[in-house]
Amino acid sequence: MTPAVQRGPDHLTLALPKGRILEEAVSLLSRAGLPLSLPERSRALRHEFPGVTVLELRNQDVPVYVDLGVADAGIVGKDVLVESGRAIYEPVDLRFAGCRLSLIREVGATGLIARVATKYPRSARAYLTSRGISAEVVRLSGNIELAALTGLADAVVDLVQTGSTLRANNLEEVEVLFHSSARLVVNRAALKLRRERLRPLIGRLRELTAVGVEDLQNP
Structure with a gap:
């Protein structure tokens, strides 16, 4: 069991998603100056470090924990953030875990769209409404x-x-x-209450992601 640490007013609680984003998120946050090093094959859901607590969550739960103030900040995919409908401060595009949300059909399909299946019903309905398409949206979980x-x-x-x-x-x-892509999200109240920790972190992440873009443009 990871020993607990005393939490002062500058202590940060971060919500990070399990899965493909977690490893890269921890690496980037470590480069930004946070003392993070998650153990391999651990079943722990909460990890304590000096001045930082990390919560491992399902991707879809990260915006909820940040919005409701259980976590001060977190990292989550833009697709999940949009689908959550949570109005969270999103100061940094971290520029990894890139993908796109698309409308997909069989090659050559031309008929009217009467029903759309998706894991992203909110985003799908918003898109269909913007195109004037009155299709039924069916939520599925996989495949x-x-x-x-x-x-x-x-x-x-x-x-x-x-x-x-x-x-x-x-x-x-x-x-x-x-x-x-992966985004840093921050609870608005925490941005004021823990500004001495969060403002430098935001600034450093912006620097790191900007450097990454320049490196890609100038190999």
Whole structure:
């Protein structure tokens, strides 16, 4: 068990998502000056470090913990943040875990879209409304592409990274709703109460991500 530390007014609680974002998030935050080093194969959900507590959460729960003030800040994908509907301060695009949320159909499909399947109903409805499409939105949990292949839906809205799964299943992107990447999110009250910790962290992350962009542009 990780020993608890005494939490002062400058102590930060961070909400980080399990899965593909976690390792890169911890690495970036460490480079930004936070003393983080998560143990491998640990089943712990909360980790204590000097001045910092890390909560490991499901991706979809990060905006909730930050918005309600249980966590002072967190890292989450833009797709999850948009879908959550939470009005959270989003000061830094961390520029990793890039993907896009797209409308997907079978190659060559031309009929009207009457039903759309997705893990992202809020985003899908907003898109359909903006296009004047009055389609039914069906929420599914996994294998979204299968809904288009079996006729369950006329189209699906899902994340795309490389597009290899689409090509393997005779599917294509019809339109990109928006591009997504990992974002730093901050509780608005914490930004005032813990400004001496959060402001430098935000500044350092902006520097690190800006350097990353320059390195990509000038290899």
